[in-house]
Amino acid sequence: MTRRRSSYRSLASLQRDNAVCRACVEAGYPLESRPVFEGRAGQSAYILGQAPGIVEGVERRPWRGRAGQTLRRWLELDEEAFYSTFYCASVTRCFPGRAAGGRGDRTPTPREQALCSFWRDWELRLLRPQLILAIGGLATRRLLGLTSLDACIGERFELAGAAVFPLPHPSGRSTWLNRPENRARLERALELVHGELDLAGAGSRNA
Numbered sequence: 001m002t003r004r005r006s007s008y009r010s011l012a013s014l015q016r017d018n019a020v021c022r023a024c025v026e027a028g029y030p031l032e033s034r035p036v037f038e039g040r041a042g043q044s045a046y047i048l049g050q051a052p053g054i055v056e057g058v059e060r061r062p063w064r065g066r067a068g069q070t071l072r073r074w075l076e077l078d079e080e081a082f083y084s085t086f087y088c089a090s091v092t093r094c095f096p097g098r099a100a101g102g103r104g105d106r107t108p109t110p111r112e113q114a115l116c117s118f119w120r121d122w123e124l125r126l127l128r129p130q131l132i133l134a135i136g137g138l139a140t141r142r143l144l145g146l147t148s149l150d151a152c153i154g155e156r157f158e159l160a161g162a163a164v165f166p167l168p169h170p171s172g173r174s175t176w177l178n179r180p181e182n183r184a185r186l187e188r189a190l191e192l193v194h195g196e197l198d199l200a201g202a203g204s205r206n207a
């Protein structure tokens with residue numbers, strides 16, 4: 001049964017309630033995993049993805065599949081450094097199942113996104129990260145209200161005192177990276193992110 005308090009004083013109690021959240025199922029949506037997220041108090045960097053995939057849903061750990069490997073390669077972080085640096089969350093936190101046409105995962109509906117924003121809002125309030133990565137178009141839209149990847153990849157934004165960098169989704173399904181000018185945008189974005197990670201002391205970069 002979903003429990004949401006009117007206020008949270010610790011990430012631990014927020015995570016306890018988030019871990020058993022069934023709000024979307026109670027609203028009639030067919031989710032195929034329990035909530036997936038990972039992080040701890042004191043982390044100064046935060047990743048917002050779209051939603052867990054099937055692998056993440058089974059393992060109940062974010063960024064376990066191929067997209068996670070690509071993301072770590074972009075960030076030049078090994079697994080240990082990645083999970084110790086970033087609090088990993090997503091717009092929705094339960095595997096939404098496959099898309100009706102069979103290509104890729106189902107995009108969470110606006111209602112599911114809105115239901116799940118409760119957890120993100122409290123995480124950001126309690127964690128107060130210095131660095132936020134918004135991975136993919138949906139996360140960028142939910143976090144910054146921006147709709148064009150072309151216009152925002154490679155740029156730095158601010159949100160409640162945090163530096164925010166949108167990145168394209170590393171799933172391999174997106175064709176956005178096929179264009180050379182977009183590869184250049186990604187390289188610029190990663191340069192900026194690497195600089196922030198160095199400042200934050202994410203010392204295990206593989207560079």
Ligand code: SF4
Nearest residue numbers: 021023024093094116
């Ligand atoms: S997607 Fe988010 S709001 Fe919906 S059931 Fe999962 S954790 Fe709860």
